[in-house]
Amino acid sequence: MNMKKALLVLAVLLFAAPPAWSGGEISVKDPWVRRNPPGASVTAAYMVIENRGRAADELLEIGCSCSASASLHITETREDSMAMKKVASIEVPPGDSVVLSPGGYHVMLEGLSGDMGETVTLEFKFRSGERISVTAPVVLNPPAASRRGHHH
Amino acid sequence: MKRHYWLLTALALIALVWVAVLGFIGTDKGSFHGDEYRRPAFDFSLTDHRNRTFSLSGHPGKVILLNFGFTNCPDVCPTTLGMLGEVLDLVEDERAMALFITVDPERDTAAKLGAYIPFFHDGIIGLTGPQQEIKRVNDACGTFYSKEQETQGSDYMVVHSPAVYLIGPGGEVMLRYPKEKLDPRKIAGDVKRLLM
Numbered sequence: 187m188n189m190k191k192a193l194l195v196l197a198v199l200l201f202a203a204p205p206a207w208s209g210g211e212i213s214v215k216d217p218w219v220r221r222n223p224p225g226a227s228v229t230a231a232y233m234v235i236e237n238r239g240r241a242a243d244e245l246l247e248i249g250c251s252c253s254a255s256a257s258l259h260i261t262e263t264r265e266d267s268m269a270m271k272k273v274a275s276i277e278v279p280p281g282d283s284v285v286l287s288p289g290g291y292h293v294m295l296e297g298l299s300g301d302m303g304e305t306v307t308l309e310f311k312f313r314s315g316e317r318i319s320v321t322a323p324v325v326l327n328p329p330a331a332s333r334r335g336h337h338h
Numbered sequence: 339m340k341r342h343y344w345l346l347t348a349l350a351l352i353a354l355v356w357v358a359v360l361g362f363i364g365t366d367k368g369s370f371h372g373d374e375y376r377r378p379a380f381d382f383s384l385t386d387h388r389n390r391t392f393s394l395s396g397h398p399g400k401v402i403l404l405n406f407g408f409t410n411c412p413d414v415c416p417t418t419l420g421m422l423g424e425v426l427d428l429v430e431d432e433r434a435m436a437l438f439i440t441v442d443p444e445r446d447t448a449a450k451l452g453a454y455i456p457f458f459h460d461g462i463i464g465l466t467g468p469q470q471e472i473k474r475v476n477d478a479c480g481t482f483y484s485k486e487q488e489t490q491g492s493d494y495m496v497v498h499s500p501a502v503y504l505i506g507p508g509g510e511v512m513l514r515y516p517k518e519k520l521d522p523r524k525i526a527g528d529v530k531r532l533l534m
C-alpha cells in the first residue's frame with residue numbers, strides 16, 4: 187500500500203465512517219430517580235434524551251426493575267390546577283433533545299418494591315428499534331448536571 | 339478652600355437624601371415577591387401528622403405557608419415540599435410555619451403523613467381530615483381540587499393547585515405564589531418582612 191492509498195483510506199474512514207462508528211443515534215443523558223419518601227409507593231425518573239440522527243425517533247416504552255410499572259407522564263399546569271397525564275410516547279426530533287424534568291415530562295414509577303438502593307437500571311425502547319439501558323442514581327434532589335441549563 | 343468644604347457637605351447631604359429615598363422605596367409594602375391576594379381571615383381544624391388537632395386560630399401572629407398535595411404525587415409535590423423546607427431553614431424563626439394539606443385524605447391518613455412529611459423537613463406540618471374541611475381551606479384560598487379516576491383499575495390522581503399560599507399574622511390569606519414564583523429565597527424574604 188503506497189502512501190497515497192493509505193491517505194485515501196484514512197480520508198474515507200474519517201469522513202464516511204463516523205455515523206456508523208458512533209453506534210446509536212439516540213442517547214440518554216443525566217438520568218436520575220427521586221428517592222421515594224417512606225410510605226410512598228410511587229416516584230419519578232428524569233433524564234435527557236438526545237437524537238443526533240437525521241430522522242425523528244420516539245420513546246415508546248420504559249422499564250425499571252425497581253417498580254411494578256413504569257409509564258410516560260406529563261404534568262400539565264394551568265393557572266390554578268395541576269394534573270399528570272399519561273402519554274403514549276415521547277417524540278425526539280432529529281438533531282434535538284427532549285428533557286424530562288420535574289413539572290414536565292417524567293417517567294412515573296408505580297408499585298415500588300421497598301428500598302430502591304443507590305442506583306436502578308432503566309431500559310428504554312425506541313420506535314427505531316433502538317434499546318438503551320442506563321444506570322440512574324437514586325437521589326433526593328436533582329443532580330447538579332440536570333439543574334444546569336433547563337431553567338429559562 | 340472653604341468653598342470646597344461647602345460643596346462637599348452639600349454633595350454629602352444630597353447623597354444621604356437619595357439613600358434614604360431609595361431605602362424607603364425598597365421597603366415599600368407593595369413590593370412582595372408573592373402576588374397580593376387579600377382574602378378574609380378564616381379558621382380550620384384538621385389532624386396533623388402526629389395525630390394531634392391543628393387549628394389555624396391556635397397559631398395567632400404566625401406567618402404560615404400552605405400548600406396542597408398528596409403522597410401519591412411523585413413529580414411536583416416533593417419539589418414543593420423540598421422548597422418549603424428550604425424556606426424554613428432560611429427564615430429560622432419559630433413564628434414561621436409550613437403546612438402541607440392533603441387533597442387525598444382517603445389514602446393519606448395521619449400515620450401515612452407521619453412517615454412521609456418528616457422526610458422533607460422536621461418543621462413541616464402535614465394535615466389530613468374530612469373532605470369537607472379540606473374543601474373549606476381550598477375555598478378560603480380561592481382554589482379547588484378534584485379526584486380523577488383512571489380509566490382502568492382502582493388508581494386515581496387528584497388535580498390540585500400548584501401554588502403556595504401565605505397566611506398573614508392576622509389569619510388572612512395575603513399572598514399567592516404560583517408555580518413560577520416558588521423561589522425559596524424570595525419567599526423567605528417575604529416571610530421575614532412580615533415577621534419584622
Ligand SMILES: [Cu+2]
Pocket residue numbers: 259260270271292293294412413
Ligand atoms: Cu406522573
